[in-house]
């Protein structure tokens with residue numbers, strides 16, 4: 001085989017391997033979940049229990065309406081008064097149901113639950129006043145309804161407030177009805193027993209849920225940190241990236257992404273063994289961290305790939321930082337051989353999602369690999385966002401030239417906005 005054939009085959013293999021890598025990365029990007037890590041316990045609980053709360057509210061509301069309609073049907077003479085009395089608490093109950101139905105924060109669910117409990121209590125009092133003793137039979141059930149709302153949905157002061165409402169209703173009923181009889185005392189006693197049992201049970205439930213929540217947080221924090229490099233993992237980088245971008249958009253700040261990949265890392269493993277490879281990755285991770293500002297975020301994306309998010313940096317700043325990092329790693333003398341990295345740089349465009357910016361940086365990285373490795377390449381701006389193009393970036397006159405031959409002179413950007421631009425400083 002001639003050397004020309006061989007080099008053609010090598011190029012072909014390189015393109016195919018790049019394509020495979022690109023596809024694997026795209027697949028991985030799709031599986032990233034959008035999890036919130038700054039959730040409060042109440043939000044977390046509401047998130048998990050919102051459907052349960054809605055079902056409970058709906059059931060209670062339907063039961064309430066059926067009971068009113070049944071009562072009115074049995075006692076037609078009092079229909080007008082009953083309908084009026086029922087409509088009053090039914091309205092806030094419905095409002096609470098709507099609030100709870102709209103999936104929202106723990107605060108919203110708490111208010112919905114409180115409004116519901118208050119209107120339920122008002123309903124008990126109004127009905128008992130209208131119907132006399134008849135309804136007293138169902139009172140314990142009514143008292144248990146507000147308390148059966150899991151207190152994990154309620155914030156600090158909400159829980160005592162719910163308890164006060166639950167106790168206050170039956171008490172008001174007893175005070176407002178005829179002079180207390182012996183049976184009524186018995187009824188009130190059984191209600192208090194039910195209430196206190198419910199309170200204790202719910203408090204225990206709350207404590208165990210909170211413990212579970214803390215444990216889950218800790219597990220997630222562990223899962224988010226890469227054991228080898230101690231850098232955040234891919235999922236965490238995406239989470240932080242989303243936050244950084246939304247903040248940057250609010251402040252009109254630029255953000256850039258570096259996609260960093262160690263060159264020929266397979267041969268490092270092959271020559272020196274996996275443990276030495278691990279040591280090399282640790283060294284690279286340390287250099288990445290040392291080159292960043294405290295507000296920057298860097299993470300391990302898997303294997304020998306790293307990503308850094310640089311808030312406040314446009315693509316030129318980012319390219320300068322990337323070049324400094326590239327040089328630091330090249331000059332590192334703690335490893336058996338010279339380690340090098342290739343870096344793709346992309347500047348976030350207004351309205352662009354984090355996964356898209358990272359993908360553009362990754363595409364620029366593949367260009368850096370394709371044009372010889374150990375270099376920094378700036379991603380072209382997306383075509384459809386031509387109006388908000390990043391600032392012009394200097395580039396090499398010769399995109400295929402290795403970084404060492406490149407001039408540090410800034411070159412104006414060419415006409416083609418989607419051509420990758422290689423960048424280097426000596």
Ligand SMILES: Nc1nc2c(ncn2[C@@H]2O[C@H](COP(=O)(O)OP(=O)(O)OP(=O)(O)O)[C@@H](O)[C@H]2O)c(=O)[nH]1
Pocket residue numbers: 228261262263264265266267269273274275276277278281302303304369373
């Ligand atoms: N020691 C060690 N090696 C790893 C780790 N994760 C991935 N690797 C190795 O990194 C190498 C990556 O190989 P390739 O994807 O072919 O990339 P490369 O050899 O760096 O080549 P280019 O990226 O094209 O320059 C593989 O040999 C993996 O086994 C790790 O945690 N520790």
